[in-house]
Amino acid sequence: MSFQERKKKILMILDEFEALSVMEISRKLSISPATVRRDLQDLSEEGLLQRTHGGAMKLDNLPFVAFHKKQTANTESKQEIGKLAAAQVVDGDTIFMDCGSTVFAMCAHLKKLNKLKVITNSLPIVAELIDTPGIGINLIGGELDKERRAVHGDMAVQHIDTYHVSKAFVGVDGISLQNGLTAHSEKEAQITKAFLKNAEQVYLLTDSSKIGKDAYVKFGTLKSIHFLITDAQLTGPLKKKIEQEGVRVLQ
Structure with missing residues (x-):
């Protein structure tokens, strides 16, 4: 699965569940935790999600949406x-x-x-x-x-x-x-x-x-x-x- 495909799926499941851990995303998408961590960091740097301790959350759930x-x-x-x-x-x-x-x-x-x-x-x-x-x-x-x-x-x-x-x-x-x-x-x-x-x-x-x-x-x-x-x-x-x-x- 390419990064663009993983990116789309990660954002889709975060839109549904609002916040997930690395292990939860790993299980749902059948990809390694290391790959999930790397993808979450890339998506965070693009301003598309917020990294949390051990996972990520969708931006609509943040007090920092305007800044992002x-x-x-x-x-x-x-x-x-x-x-x-x-x-x-x-x-x-x-x-x-x-x-x-x-x-x-x-x-x-x-x-x-x-x-x-x-x-x-x-x-x-x-x-x-x-x-x-x-x-x-x-x-x-x-x-x-x-x-x-x-x-x-x-x-x-x-x-x-x-x-x-x-x-x-x-x-x-x-x-x-x-x-x-x-x-x-x-x-x-x-x-x-x-x-x-x-x-x-x-x-x-x-x-x-x-x-x-x-x-x-x-x-x-x-x-x-x-x-x-x-x-x-x-x-x-x-x-x-x-x-x-x-x-x-x-x-």
Whole structure:
């Protein structure tokens, strides 16, 4: 049975039963548990189901559905960026992770580490990493944005200001040579500014569709970041000009 055939059948039985363990899916489809685990991970990375401890559940049964719908946009690009970003993290690091869906794509690859501390305002990141041995989680406190599944506000900024980390991984709504880093939301810009201030190295994760474009809240210059992690579509003069600002581009 091909992956596409297994994918269709797994989603069909999850639609019927809402949540199943690896062993239950294995028995129902007559495929090995190892194959089921691999398929569930692939489907989770595509944003088509939610992995649970020992199995999976359909997205309609989650409090994080809106986030996962956002996560499915530019899925392949986000997964590649997330994988490259996670490769910059080493055992023993303490890192900031914001609530963006591209930053969330790091999670599957961070699980390979033996010792890591994650400070985040993202509930989906907490849900994804909470059962991973070796990863400690510090959830930022403050006001909960139910749509974004993230914590914001003045108390959240105060929380962030009590820490200093080696690396921060943040997203952006727009980045340009003229206006630097921009966001659609003042509260998200506030959180990102706090991350930038309290990290030794800042990694900005975004697909190339947001480069050269602006949102309405300006919150930082290109000199606020050290690394730009993006897809292979960023080439030519724009890439060179960004690098001339002191930003190292990783693709």
